[in-house]
Amino acid sequence: MHTYIVTVTALDRVGIVQSVTGTIRDQGGNIVELSQTVLRDYFTIILAVEFPEGRNTRTLSAAIIANGGKFDLNVEVIDAGTTAQQPVVPNAERFIITVLGPDRAGSIHEISGCLTSHGVNIVDLHARSEEGTFSLVMEAFLPHDLSPTIVREELERYGSEFGLESYVQHENIFLATTEPSPVRVGLAPTVEGDAVVPH
Amino acid sequence: MYRTEDVLATLGMVRQHKLDVRTVTMGIDLQPCGSPDIKTLCDAIRARIIHYAGRLAAVCREVEARYGIPIVNRRIALSPIAAVAAAHTAEGYVAIAKTLDEVAAEVEVDLVGGFTALVQKGWTDGDRRLIGVLPEVLSTTKRVCSSVNVGTTAAGINMDAILAIGHVLKDAAARTADHDGFGCAKLVIFANAPTDNPFMAGAFHGAGEPDCVINIGVSGPGVVKAAVEDLVTREPKVTLGQIAEEIKSTAFRVTRVGELIGREVASRLGVAFGIVDLSLAPTPQVGDSVGEILQAMGVVRLGAPGSTAALALLNDAVKKGGSFASSSVGGLSGAFVAVSEDSALADAVERGDLTLAKLEAMTAVCSVGLDMIAVPGDTDAETLAALIADEAAIGVINHKTTASRLIPVPGKGAGDRAVFGGLFGEMVILPIHAAGGSTAFVRHGGRIPAPLSSLRN
Secondary structure, three states: OEEEEEEEEEEOOOOHHHHHHHHHHHOOOEEEEEEEEEEOOEEEEEEEEEEOOOOOHHHHHHHHHHHOHHHOOEEEEEEEEOOOOOOOOOOOEEEEEEEEEEOOOOHHHHHHHHHHOOOOEEEEEEEEEEOOEEEEEEEEEEOOOOOHHHHHHHHHHHHHHHOOEEEEEEOHHHHHHHOOOOOOOOOOOOOOOOOOOOO | OOOHHHHHHHHHHHHOOOOOEEEEEEEEOOHHHOOOOHHHHHHHHHHHHHHHHOOHHHHHHHHHHHHOOOEEEEEEEEOOHHHHOOOOOHHHHHHHHHHHHHHHHHOOOOEEEEEEEEOOOOOOHHHHHHHHHHHHHHHHOOOEEEEEEEEEOOOEEEHHHHHHHHHHHHHHHHHOHHHOOHHHHHEEEEEOOOOOOOOOOOOOOOOOOOOEEEEEEEOOHHHHHHHHHHHHHHOOOOOHHHHHHHHHHHHHHHHHHHHHHHHHHHHHHOOEEEEEEOOEOOOOOOOOOHHHHHHHOOOOOOOOOOHHHHHHHHHHHHHHHHHHHOOOEEOOOOEOOEOOOOHHHHHHHHHOOOOHHHHHHHOOOOOOEEEEEEEEOOOOHHHHHHHHHHHHHHHHHOOOOEEEEEEEEOOOOOOOEEEOOHHHOEEEOOOOOOOOOOHHHHHOOOEEOOOOOOOOO
């Protein structure tokens, strides 16, 4: 299988998803993952698409633009190859990083710089500024041997000058407080009533 | 992918509403330590505590950093020492208390519970010796906490033990007079004591528990108060049923935090996870008060008619939310009305709104009882014993845990201020009406028989 990453951006209108996915179906592709959002009236979608045979990225891009003519789409297609990718940060755990405080230009760049220096990989990020208040929530993979305390201290060192508060918390705390499913911990739970360090 | 609103809602509980894990309490069985030689016994106790709790502080710090949830206290609860040391003299009991004080400091726990006797039906020589040395232990150790269970629904109430404790309180208060009788703040008198309570001063590792277990005491008065306040502000015509639903869902999230932290700590230490205690435990900080929740519900003057009903609603809703959140719920699990530790309750006492009689009524519908209450220093031992007996009777008759933690403040009277400091807070001393009016009753001694379980009105 050949995998392609397709990104489409346009002013938000009803029918863009139907148009883009219809073109991909007609071209013989199968969507294996998709993420879509609307940000300040702009529609953005990113898709991972598999084709049985290799495709020309320009031809595929042109087909999506042509079929969605009335939407004035901006399309980018990248050939992701045929080999399975190794994880960027092996043996990592997912943490939620939250930064809150006054808005200023360059915050996200500088926060991400703090994380890059420790090998932290951002996999999902949402940030917004409303009435001068900045809030950023991201999901990030921390290498197994990196303490969340180090990341938090690094962010606090950066943020203290600008009044930013930073929190680095394992995702399980949010699963536990928002879902009714059984609590999960990082390590295998001990059988109740059984001490594994007998004395 | 997590919704930003969900992340910020959970984070807000910690940032703005003081959600924390009040205590990670490790229960340790000391039965295997028994020895007729006191030095061997003390050495064995020290070795066993260090074996299990040596890494407790480090692991708590790791877990705290991992989840960004503060763990305020680490504590240890031990098998009732009266049984562990039954073969020893009074001096032996004191030696054990000093060992516990030292080893608690060594493993970085602020309090160690279990200097305990269970005397609900009768008392052994060992129980008597333990109760006899309590004034010395409470006044010369820093970290050792004690409890005595004087009644159960199955056995009735041991009035001989209660009278002895009345005298212990007088003596312990006198020995710690320079700290407003603080020694008494480390002694809890229970009826129907739970075996897995993580909260001090009453924690001990009871019968039926494993070798070592992690129990969790959550905190969350601030979170519950904020939820109720938000609801009432948003919808001024909200009903009490809707308030109860809001408290339930908040209690769910608070309990989940406790269970996650408890399971992770237990897993990392390689010991069993026990229970989450759902109790709403106040601190003297403004915004971390059970009294303020009642005020948010509309009982503006705490102690006014309606206070007991509001507390009953709160207590029940917390238990319902917590029980849905976790199958591992235990301990005391209710709202604490610890007066000196709760700024709103202490203020209500100072204004004269909240009286001892009203507090006693409120303890019929919540946990734990007459908790952290300063009374005049000249209160006689019999009156203290009678107060304890009243509270024990509420528990024994109603099939629930009740407790008393009374501090007769030496040299001070009703209306004076008693200051205990830190989490123990401060309060204006409450008067005891008709003090001395039940001396003859208490001096009869013996046992109040176990209550009938049918004809329940």
